[in-house]
Amino acid sequence: MPRLLIPVESTPGETRIAATPDTVKKFISLGCSVSVECGAGVASGYLDAAYSEQGAALVAVGDASTWSQADILLCVQPPTSENLRRLHQGALVVGLMAPYANAALATTLQQGGLSAMSLELLPRISRAQSADALSSQANIAGYKSVLLASSALDRYFPMLMTAAGTVQPAKVVILGAGVAGLQAVATARRLGAVVYVSDIRPAVKEQVESLGARFIEPPETDDKPAESGGYAKQASDAFLAAQRQQLSDQLAEADVAICTAQVPGRRAPRLISEDMLDRMRPGAVVVDLAVSQGGNCADTVPGQTVDRKGVKLIGGNDLPCTVPNHASALYARNLVALLEPTMKDGQFSLDLDDELIAGCLIAQNGSIRRGDVLTPGAN
Secondary structure, X not given: OOEEEEOOOOOOOOOOOOOOHHHHHHHHHXXXXXXXXXXXXXXXOOXXXXXXXXXXXXXXXXXXXXHHHOOEEEOOOOOOHHHHOOOOOOXXXXXXXXXXXXXXXXXXXXXXXXXXXXXXXXXXXXXXXXXXXXXXXXXXXXXXXXXXXXXXXXXXXXXXXXXXXXXXXXXXXXXXXXXXXXXXXXXXXXXXXXXXXXOOOHHHHHHHHHOXXXXXXXXXXXXXXXXXXXXXXXXXXXXXXXXXXXXXXXXXXXXXXXEOOOOXXXXXXXXXXXXXXXXXXXXXXXXXXXXXXXXXXOOOOOOOEXXXXXXXXXXXXXXXXXXXXXXXXXXXXXXXXXXXXXXXXXXXXXXXXXXXXXXXXXXXXXXXXXXXXXXXXXX
């Protein structure tokens, strides 16, 4: 019987949990025993009693015996190295492991003889959609970014016809039409804004227009980027320079800009420069969802709102943590979708021929399988 452990998240500010009472019930029905650290779900609205009612064992935070007996640790963000060392050799850690160039994590996994699955590396194929944690959390970030912008903006979002006259709708420019960007489009349109979308991939035009937004055609260059594995490819400097020039006029008339352009494992492209910010009107708002990767916009700071000459720059990192109940529910379902096929008749086994497992299994019993990600250039 696989023994699952759901810990209290150790990363400061992390309010999500890797399992809900519903998913605990599912894992138990698959033949697992589940232990949940006391208080692990409180920040996301799930009380200890709810887990206990579904059959989970409540354990003290950091209980050495529970950690040493756990076969599978489900987490949102990677536990500390100290906690990982409490797991027995061969235990599996599953979560958003922040694997890119994470040599410290590689060392801990090797020394502990641990296995780990990093959800950031899940292949972007149709069969993986139900397990795609990046998409489920990006969806929330896109939604919340628009709410932050609407709250900070000095104008209405919708057009209003009043006795005192007509109020024109806000103009919103969204940079990047991935999952977060498309959800931002949908949310801004629901609030009544006029929405424009810029993306380096011409192929997303149809999706953008289906949501009622207007697509800003990419610059005409010889090296237009497309996408690979569901993600935007890194664009050339020449293309990005041409795109910035094109965006400058759009942003000069915009009330809100929402930045969502990210490339996994790389610094986020700088799309809004100081000069472009200088052209934006006082009272305009920029929400930068890529701020933790260096930022799409100049001068944004993670987790802070910066007033730059009247333009409000919101560093929108960790926005899923501000909607922890639904963020946890979706993330927990992602984990069930990924792990359910590995559990049969109360036994747990990883099928390395399964491209979902092979793609995100960064280590197995202490052997690093994705050194190209964890320790690029080490060899």
